[in-house]
Amino acid sequence: MVTLKDVALLAGVSASTVSYVLNGKKRVRKETYDRIVKAAKELNYSPNRAAISLKTDQSNTIGVMVNNMQDLFFMEIIRAIENTAYEYKYNVIFCDAVNSEEREISNIRNLLSQRIDGLIFAGTGKTTSVHLKNIGIPVVTLDRSAGSGDVSINTDNVSGGELAAGFLVDRGKTPIAVITYSTLVGTFFDRVSGYRKALAARNLPCDDQLVVEAEFSTHDEGYRAAMKLLDKGVGFKSIFCVNDMLAVGAMRALVERGYRIPEDIAIVGYDDIPIAKLFVPSLTTIRQPQYDMGQKAVEYLCKMIRKEVLSEEEKTLIIEPELIIRETV
Amino acid sequence: MVTLKDVALLAGVSASTVSYVLNGKKRVRKETYDRIVKAAKELNYSPNRAAISLKTDQSNTIGVMVNNMQDLFFMEIIRAIENTAYEYKYNVIFCDAVNSEEREISNIRNLLSQRIDGLIFAGTGKTTSVHLKNIGIPVVTLDRSAGSGDVSINTDNVSGGELAAGFLVDRGKTPIAVITYSTLVGTFFDRVSGYRKALAARNLPCDDQLVVEAEFSTHDEGYRAAMKLLDKGVGFKSIFCVNDMLAVGAMRALVERGYRIPEDIAIVGYDDIPIAKLFVPSLTTIRQPQYDMGQKAVEYLCKMIRKEVLSEEEKTLIIEPELIIRETV
DNA sequence: CTGAAAGCGCTTACAG
DNA sequence: CTGAAAGCGCTTACAG
Secondary structure, eight states: OOOOOHHHHHTTSOOOHHHHHHHTTTTOOOOHHHHHHHHHHTTTTOHHHHHHHHHHHOOEEEEEEEEEESSSHHHHHHHHHHHHHHTTOEEEEEEEOOEEEEEEHHHHHHHHHOOOSSEEEEEEOTTHHHTTTOOOOOOESSSSSSOOOOOEEEEEEEHHHHHHHHHHHTOOOOSSSOOOOEEEEHHHHHHHHHHHHHHHTTOOOOOOGHHHHHHHSHHHHHHHHHHEEEEEETTSSEESSSHHHHHHHHHHHHHHTTTHHHHHOOOEEEEEEETTTTSOOEEEEEOOOOHHHHHHHHHHHHHHHHTOOHHHHHEEEEEEEEOOOOSSS | OHHHHHHHHTTHHEEEHHHHHHHOOOOOOHHHHHHHHHHHHHHHOOOHHHHHHHSSOOOOEEEEEEEOTSHHHHHHHHHHHHHHHHHTTTTTEEEEETTTTTHHHHHHHHHHTTTSSSEEEOOOOSSSSSHTTOOOOOEEEESSSOOOOEEEEEEEEHHHHHHHHHHHTTTTSSSSEEEEEOSSSSHHHHHHHHHHHHHTTTTTTOOGGEEEEESSSSHHHHHHHHHEEETTOOOOOEEEEEHHHHHHHHHHHHHHHHOTTTTTEEEEEEOTTTTTTSSOOEEEEEEOHHHHHHHHHHHHHHHHTTTTTOOOHHEEEEEOEEEOOOOOO
């Protein structure tokens, strides 16, 4: 590999001068400048990031921890982060927790060994926050409640749940069943709370029989959960799914069992993943602006890395969720 | 940050000994061993990968270049790569070319600066192969034809195209329209060739009016292309889409225009992305085993990095595509 | 069984 | 305007 020294040799100057020139940190004589740039180009010089990282103690890399890449919500977040990081000239290392805290912790350890400059966390969200404490680098938490002091980006999950359930009630789609992912995760706990709150506000009963918990936020699990709900033989006119992946799986299950959507059973999801509008019928859902959220996460993280201060509002950004009415209700 | 030296100091030995012990490269007295391990744990020592990388000239990182993260085909590949690399204890840096050669080249330059140990390439596939030449590291090409000497993993795209078109003909769904992504990319050129071949073999005419090219392989573009096809007013009974993202977009367009699938217009896609089976009607398609392909790519790349030799079959792996019959035909 | 020392490729304070 | 030198945190051949 071509090194600074090689370039220096060819240009007839010292390595320090080459470094100064290539980094634009000092002015040199025009003639010297040209010689150096020409030499670098001729040799196709590419600086060794490991050396820079070692010397400057900055890796120019951010880590991203996501709970489950199969979930298109995270996929869209990943895409946003990748794009935004490119603009900010940061590299990013993605890790998939695959719903396992053990794997998540092992990944965090590795990321730290890489000396990432900061972390965007949207992982399992169960007890991992402990491991995020005193990590020594900036952390932005996404779609997960943060440990105290951490910066976080979320929609208001309680009011999102209310919005969904309220809408269903208003359309006469009661009783409402719920398919949720683990309520050990605050995000989903809050959405279900919102649902209960909406029912309570309307003096409607809340039947726990109607709430089923999926193991994982995939369409397979949504499918399975819907089948379970159907098999229970309890009557319901709609299902609120705490995320769209579960919803699209549930839709498929309903269709296979011969139910018409929304006539027999209506569905509301949460997230508004990119394919939600493609389905037939297209999915009514509570929108989380995924691309924006991913973009903001990178933006905030970079600010933190540069030791800029965030406003109080930025520190715990809460986005108002939006009901997107489509064809499943 | 805690360094080797800190651990050595606490354990009362030299830095070299700590390094030997932690890497398991030399046997030391049991007592010394225990002291070192205990000290490392106590200080929560995490080796600085940049230093290791600089010293050993190995980054333990592989790069992945993908044409378009919005395409669920690539997303599934990414997921497979992330998972497999985790097993192999490699880090991975993903780059999205976003359909732009310029961005792709800039990304490759950056990856090289990171001193990645190898590259999995599934990028734009237009002229970039030139930039992949003499890159100095192992490259595995995925779903793209490789430059000579490179290792590649593909399905047989010509026979995949034949399979799709042949099936449609056999079901009496002629004339067959085609929505393709740029045929400058060999992958798609081959699929369309297969389609033509299938028609020719059956003495059927091939109307170029029926072939439209999308700008990008997204559902939006598939939607647009289908609308264009419909607006042309030429009659056709089915559409072969060269990938599933285009297909699901096209389906939505047909539904909005009031066509029934498959009664009025049948559809065959290509890839079998994870959501293909979820749609209503579920998508008939030519399967590329994405997860396997991603897994194999990592496996082969690791072999190459370790300088193991690949068999001739592995060097240019061609997977037989499989027709998955579902509900859109 | 253990350690001293060189060196990987950079950056940067300091000197001239 | 330019360069010599130290040092980032590791690994590893060599010596004892």
